[in-house]
Amino acid sequence: MSFVSMIPDEVLASFYLNSIAIVLLVGVIVLYGRAGRRDKTEKRIFSDMALLIILLSVSYVFETAVSEQIVPLHYKIIIAEEVLHDIVLNGFCIAWILYANYRMYKGFGYVKRKKWLYLAPFFILLVLNMANMFFPVFRYYGDDMKVHDTALFILQDIIRYGYMVVAAVQLYKHNKEEGSSRFFNMITFVFPAAAGAVLHDLTPYYIQTLSLGMAVGLALLYAEIANEQSFCDRETGFFDRSYVEHMAELISNKKYDVGNVMVFDLEGSENIADFCKILKKQLPVDCEPIRLKKDEILVLSTVNEKAPLFMVAEDVKMSVEEYNEKNSENPMDVKIRYQLKKKKESGYELFDRVLKRLNAR
């Protein structure tokens, strides 16, 4: 009789489902770790979220094994493990809020201002979870030697869903103000995670689809990041030439209303990476910079007035002058041109006109 055949089917089912989740997540962590020019903070939070789901998956397998009494343990240890499981899941909700905010606003300033509002539910749950080690708050060990939820357990679920809703509302408001976030669609994660949660509640306890749903959601989120990375120029961190066709499609479908195009030509200079650092600092976040050629950067934006472009050009020129003073042996020489949308010209016509002039199409 093989070892596997001695293991109850319930434990095997839990093991297989959660193993898929873990393999998926380990793959995502490794691939994301290799992603070039990705913000380190963003990488760290993403990896932390993946690790939390891995912990969740491991705890599910452990809980199934304990339920089927493969692993004989004192009931207090079993309860402690369940409490840890809940803390991990609650911690994931906080990580999700942090990740969503960072993707939207490139910082934690807004979250920090409301930190007690965000953390208070988590800390209340943490205290209640710790108390659960001593008396039944969310979970209890029944006479059937299995762990059951108390009526109060629903409070945890409500708070967890609350965090998801808060993040979704923030993204909705952000998209309303700034236009749709390209390469970050919350539904990509939320839908599989929600589907996993629903199936988890409807199916027998050992069919633990929550961790699998979350793993699939995170993997799909990574797929969006990988898609964005596929357009990135490694040297400068801007989009590369392949992004031109992607933008052309967005513009022709009226998902992006280009108002002007600026062109920065370094005329053969080798210090393109340094120039792009200068440009990144001077360009507002609403702009779309694309490395068109080895020494040419195209910048799209929706504004259709000269004055903002002049401001950018002036600031870039000043920064280049400062750079050249410090790097007199290898100075930059930048030519700046721009094209505004003509009266009655569509964004697509402007874009096409500029690209043809630059021989980029």
Add this chain to the structure above:
Amino acid sequence: MEIEEISSDNAEDFLSILGPDIVDDMKRVFYRGLGVMGDSSEPEGVLIYELVDAESDKDTKSHVVMAKYNSPEAGKAVQKLYKEDYVYEENIIESFYESEDEKLADDFATEGFSKDKKESDVVKISLKDTAGLDLVKKGNPPSYVKSIIELSVAQYRTAIKACLFKGHKGVLEDLAYLPMTWFEREVSACSITDGNVDGLFLVRATPSGVLIPVLFFATGPDSVKRLAYMLIYSIKKALEKYPPETEVIISRTKKASKEMIKKLLPEVKGDEVFFGSRKE
């Protein structure tokens, strides 16, 4: 009688008719003026206008900011030159005005402008009217709301660029061209998050001592709250610095500003004004 262009170089010659605020405005990029000098080298009349949408893909319009004539002949001469030369030169497709003076409205009507009456979008209050607001009495702006005097020039320019690239310029056609020093830097407020300016409340203090809010902008989550904080901050700073009778002129050109004034100062109304326009 001699008609001449008014610019920043000679605006002082027309001080008696323009007043110090318009003389100062003549330094601005889109302000234009025509003036009539009488035989005694005294100004007889002026027509001051600001170009609107001059540098965008929209058609250029002209907002007549001031028209004052000491004699009908001066008025006719200036209007003729404006219509025949300057409208054409600047590619103006429409001119419009707003004035409390019915006689001026009649003069404009003879020049082909329409004539209507409405409640002005501009309201005038005194600083002491703001001191009594509940918002100001109870509100305590947090530390991330500061005066713009604490910003470096680079931070200011980054904030203005961010504003302009989002399509906001308040009541200023020439926001991109105005240095930080043009604004009342202690009363004007900004909000800063993660080292970036994500809100601006810019106030101009004119040479005659009038305070004019000119830009009210915030982006990101809780932008409404930050707008309120900046408003409270600015009002408190203004109350510290200026006498309570100081005039504050607010333009309610956008729906949001109309609603805000209605909420904060429901009893305040604009004066009845004549307005009109002419297709060029």
